Amino acid sequence: MQSLNKIVVDLSALRHNFQLLQKRSGNGCRLLAMVKADAYGHGMKEAAKVFSEAGCWDFGVAEVGEGVRLRESGVRGNIFVFLGCLRSHVPLFFEYKLIPVIFCMESAQALSDEAVNQGTIIPVHVKVDCGMNRLGVFPDSLPEFLSAMKQLPGIKVAGVASHFPQTDDRASSQTKEQFRVFDKLGLNTITRHIANSGGILYFPQTHCDMVRAGISLYGYYPDGHLGVDFETGALLRPAMEFHSRVLQVKTVPKNSGVSYGHTYITKRETQLAVLPVGYEDGLSRSLSNKGEVLIRGQRAKIRGRICMNLCMVDVTHIDGVQAGDTVVIMGSKHNATISGDEIAGWMGSISYEVLCLFGNNNERKYI
């Protein structure tokens, strides 16, 4: 509750992104908000509330427990559970009115049994694997799968979903090929959805009846800074900042080793700021001797290994740094910015992982 580090989430940025993506998706296309992983670290309950107020009626989570938590937070509308439905979880889908996205007959059978038991009908969506080679029924087996499902009482196939592996590359021919396969399935009488953020932004022909936005709702482009550079319209706005503070400032002589393993040796007399943030707080150890932070609007490099709860940065070139100064790990100060994309670049990762690491390991404050 009293952490030295905090995540600041700007709810107006979430609203801006939702509205912008709704416009990009076009009239008559439903915009599903992916709020898995605690809304990519932004807080599922709080983020879903903002999207709800902006008109969102469709939400996506990975597991059933997240769906239950989301429903209990009071959200109205459809909640899709994308990782399917185990027999032991079936009652939860009915009690909390969750929509399972299924890919096997075992869950269809279990859902049907319970629906008959309760004298009701449950809507489901079917996942088709058109080229991701992850979850889903292959297109070849789909007709047989659907006709087997038709034999089951109490179940209604309300939609069909697939997922793209390469929409972050706007030149991807795989996306066009895969969409052709999906489109050829027909099924125009039920809800069809396949587009993720990359599909929404770069492949408008794939929008269908509904699109599923994740990273873009949180202000990042699936292709990172390229997306920002190529944007010709209004920009998405990152909603998350990560702030810390200076715990201690010290001056060490030339040739001093810093932190575990002494992997950094000072090249001159150096002023170090010690920060109360480490890999426990999501600041990946892979950022050791690579990452940078902002202090007083200037960049300071991480020196030596990042520890569990501490790290050191070089502030020799910044005047007047004192214990208590605000440190921006991710975000903007004065005219300087360190974005999730830049941090991801240092880590050899993507903004998605940075947001989850920071957002889900620190206290959040909402503005």
Ligand SMILES: *Cc1c(COP(=O)(O)O)cnc(C)c1O
């Ligand atoms: C996470 C996820 C999305 C959202 O992807 P983004 O690239 O973050 O927009 C869409 N669909 C499914 C099935 C997902 O798991």
